[in-house]
Amino acid sequence: MKYQNLLVALEDNLAIVTINRPNKLNALNKQTIEELHSAFKTLDKDKGVKVIILTGSGEKAFVAGADIAEFSNFSVKKGTKLAAKGQELLFNFVENLSTPVIAAVNGYALGGGLELAMACHFRIASHNAKMGLPEVSLGVIPGYGGTQRLPQLVGKGRAMELIMTAGMIDSEKAHEFGLVNHVVALEELMQNCKKIANRISNNSTVAINYAIKAVNAGFNNDVNGYNAEIEAFGTCFGTADFKEGTSAFLEKRKADFPGK
Structure with missing residues (x-):
């Protein structure tokens, strides 16, 4: 299947899904969320795919956030529906996928981008990665599971501080907090993800x-x-x-x- 905002590559038992909106720093819009749902659903049914690696195109961003222009004029009803549908279609869907999903976090993972990375089963980050949930600086809160998954991964106090300050942390701090499993050089990111994925694929x-x-x-x-x-x-x-x-x-x- 061809996608407008995704690249999907198969290598032996691995699938690499790349969010491909470089001009928007791979920001999540409605179409991208729907395409990701379709890609994950298709790959999960493919018995030849044992591990999925998710990343963003280019070197600047995994996903720099949600596409704010799409919802800046939403009402309460529309905003509630946006979060509910997004969680159902993508974030909860990925978290409960039977095929392991590794987030290869290259560059910025902010807002919905960090929420997507946290929905994956675990994360590996490049040295240039920056992570945060800046939603309160826009007068809203994380709506794609960020208030739930971040405390699970880094603890309540750290999550509260990150969310309330709308700040970013670098990859080393993310590793210290337990938000990512490993930190590697950008040029080694995919190689390291594939190495772990191959170890996983040897198992049942x-x-x-x-x-x-x-x-x-x-x-x-x-x-x-x-x-x-x-x-x-x-x-x-x-x-x-x-x-x-x-x-x-x-x-x-x-x-x-x-x-x-």
Whole structure:
């Protein structure tokens, strides 16, 4: 499928999704959000894709924020619908995707851009990355999950300060806070993401799917995370991947997971 604002490349078991609006610093508009939803949905159904890497085009920005011109004149009703639909279509959708998504944060990840990076399963940043949620400087708050995911990742106090000051932090501070897993040189960013993605792709896609669900359950107030883990753990025993994984271990060979 062809997209106007995205580039999608397949490399072996990996898919690289690049938000391609360089003249807008890859800002998220309605069309880009819809295209991302479509791309993630399609890739998640592709059994040949075991890991997705998400990044932004160019060296300046992962995603510099939402396209403010699209909603500057919205009413309360329209603003509420904007946040609800965006979370459903993209941010919550990515967080709960069965295929692991790595955010390769190159340059600015601000507002909706940081919220998108936080919705990914984990983040790797380049040295030039800058992150923040500047929404209160516009008279609004983060509406794509930022007030929820940022405290989960960096703690309530740090999240409150970042949100209320509308400030930015660099990649080293983001790493110190636990917002990103690794910081690498810009020219090494994709290589490092692919290296980790390849390690992930060697493992059971079925087990990884259940692990994602179990971890996310622990952050859902309506779900008992421990019970979700127990159920997922037990379910794994009925999969072909479990049979292959345990057989390979006992036979001292590399597992060839069927993904079932």
